[in-house]
Amino acid sequence: MPQSTSLNSHSLRVAIIGGGPAGLMAAEVIASAGFKVSLYDAMPSVGRKFLLAGVGGMNITHSESHEKLLARYANATPFLTSYLNEFSSEQLRDWIHGLGVETFVGSSGRVFPRDMKAAPLLRAWLHRLRELGVEFYPRHRWNGWEDDGSLRIIDQQNNEHVEKNIAADAVVLALGGASWQRLGSDGAWVNLLREEDIAIADLLPSNCGFETPWSEKFKQEFSGAPLQTINLTAVDQKGVAHTIRGEAMIANTGIEGTSVYALSAMLRDSIIATGNAELTIDLLPDLSAEKIQSLLNKPRGKNSASNFLRKQLNLPSIKLSLLRELTPVTIWQDNSKLAQAIKNLRLQLNDYRPIDEAISTAGGIQSTELNNQLMLEKLRGVFCAGEMLDWEAPTGGYLLTACFATGRAAGFGVVDYLRQTQS
Ligand SMILES: Cc1cc2nc3c(=O)[nH]c(=O)nc-3n(C[C@H](O)[C@H](O)[C@H](O)COP(=O)(O)OP(=O)(O)OC[C@H]3O[C@@H](n4cnc5c(N)ncnc54)[C@H](O)[C@@H]3O)c2cc1C
Numbered sequence: 001m002p003q004s005t006s007l008n009s010h011s012l013r014v015a016i017i018g019g020g021p022a023g024l025m026a027a028e029v030i031a032s033a034g035f036k037v038s039l040y041d042a043m044p045s046v047g048r049k050f051l052l053a054g055v056g057g058m059n060i061t062h063s064e065s066h067e068k069l070l071a072r073y074a075n076a077t078p079f080l081t082s083y084l085n086e087f088s089s090e091q092l093r094d095w096i097h098g099l100g101v102e103t104f105v106g107s108s109g110r111v112f113p114r115d116m117k118a119a120p121l122l123r124a125w126l127h128r129l130r131e132l133g134v135e136f137y138p139r140h141r142w143n144g145w146e147d148d149g150s151l152r153i154i155d156q157q158n159n160e161h162v163e164k165n166i167a168a169d170a171v172v173l174a175l176g177g178a179s180w181q182r183l184g185s186d187g188a189w190v191n192l193l194r195e196e197d198i199a200i201a202d203l204l205p206s207n208c209g210f211e212t213p214w215s216e217k218f219k220q221e222f223s224g225a226p227l228q229t230i231n232l233t234a235v236d237q238k239g240v241a242h243t244i245r246g247e248a249m250i251a252n253t254g255i256e257g258t259s260v261y262a263l264s265a266m267l268r269d270s271i272i273a274t275g276n277a278e279l280t281i282d283l284l285p286d287l288s289a290e291k292i293q294s295l296l297n298k299p300r301g302k303n304s305a306s307n308f309l310r311k312q313l314n315l316p317s318i319k320l321s322l323l324r325e326l327t328p329v330t331i332w333q334d335n336s337k338l339a340q341a342i343k344n345l346r347l348q349l350n351d352y353r354p355i356d357e358a359i360s361t362a363g364g365i366q367s368t369e370l371n372n373q374l375m376l377e378k379l380r381g382v383f384c385a386g387e388m389l390d391w392e393a394p395t396g397g398y399l400l401t402a403c404f405a406t407g408r409a410a411g412f413g414v415v416d417y418l419r420q421t422q423s
Contacts, residue, residue, distance in 0.1 A: 023385070373410070
């Protein structure tokens with residue numbers, strides 16, 4: 001698709017669309033190889049989602065073994081393995097250190113910048129990119145291709161809407177997914193690429209919350225409250241149960257939080273396949289059902305059922321109310337059934353929350369459309385990277401790790417492509 005305007009080595013121009021971690025990483029690789037790089041982004045500044053990721057503590061990668069890390073990408077592991085082999089979490093950490101930002105490993109094995117923030121890292125990185133000659137064009141929205149292969153770019157600076165046609169010798173698309181659209185990635189690229197006959201798996205929420213019809217009383221009292229130390233179990237399409245220990249957050253519309261996100265792919269897929277999903281909650285993961293029953297069998301005295309449970313089992317009010325919310329009154333008379341319910345509380349989920357609220361996006365450009373250097377087979381010279389590719393992963397630094405690794409691979413793909421063009 002891009003048409004070579006010149007075969008003179010360093011006058012070859014590369015356009016990168018999208019200034020998130022994937023696009024910036026591609027820019028670094030390509031500019032380091034001596035090519036001219038222009039980076040266009042629809043927003044007034046680059047890296048907005050990256051900066052937001054740093055607000056609650058930027059988890060940039062994970063320290064677990066490379067094999068374990070690869071397995072986090074589930075169905076997409078075969079697709080991503082070569083890119084992650086070339087830029088592992090270790091190499092990513094070294095690269096961060098090279099920007100003058102130290103990292104540390106948290107108790108969960110997650111890796112963070114020393115001060116937990118994204119801004120110092122982004123600042124140092126943009127400084128490096130400018131030194132390499134990368135030119136930035138904020139408020140420039142890509143809107144497809146002209147018939148001659150040039151990029152249709154809408155310059156929205158100064159509140160204007162000026163259409164420009166930009167010729168480039170190679171292009172990297174790093175447009176992100178479709179969550180948190182106000183930060184720039186809005187998924188509008190899906191239609192632009194489908195028009196070019198590129199197969200795109202529908203964009204779906206990943207690491208998202210789920211809906212359940214709480215009673216008015218329960219949501220008024222507990223919306224926004226954490227449900228702490230629980231086990232959550234979901235069963236995947238193959239019938240395999242997956243259990244996560246951690247916490248969830250009660251939301252007005254349902255349930256969310258890190259442990260729910262970790263199970264979100266299978267819960268979402270179950271909703272798509274059958275219209276609903278079931279989450280099993282173990283309210284007391286450190287006590288067996290037998291132990292709970294023996295504690296419940298002790299004399300209750302003058303205590304009400306709730307008071308007795310609270311005292312005997314150390315159940316906080318949110319867990320007690322959830323138990324009441326999800327069980328029929330009849331089982332409260334039967335200690336064996338009550339103990340079972342505490343260990344296996346079933347929560348029916350009837351929908352997932354909208355993609356805009358999700359942490360990340362599943363779906364995207366299918367791997368079959370790309371060569372092993374991430375160039376679109378149908379559009380020569382157009383490379384793709386980051387969250388817009390068809391993969392998903394839980395939170396834990398895996399999202400950024402794959403964005404960096406694919407951005408880097410697309411960058412090297414462009415460099416090889418341009419060198420072949422020159423020879
Ligand atoms: C609240 C939150 C917290 C997160 N925390 C973490 C975390 O701790 N660890 C982790 O690993 N991941 C985290 N993530 C996910 C991570 O931020 C993303 O996976 C990552 O930013 C995706 O990188 P990307 O380069 O593919 O796309 P993006 O970062 O989304 O960048 C895409 C860029 O393309 C631009 N763009 C889109 N369309 C156009 C167009 N038509 N023309 C021009 N420009 C366009 C956008 O403006 C944007 O700048 C978090 C996400 C969210 C929402």
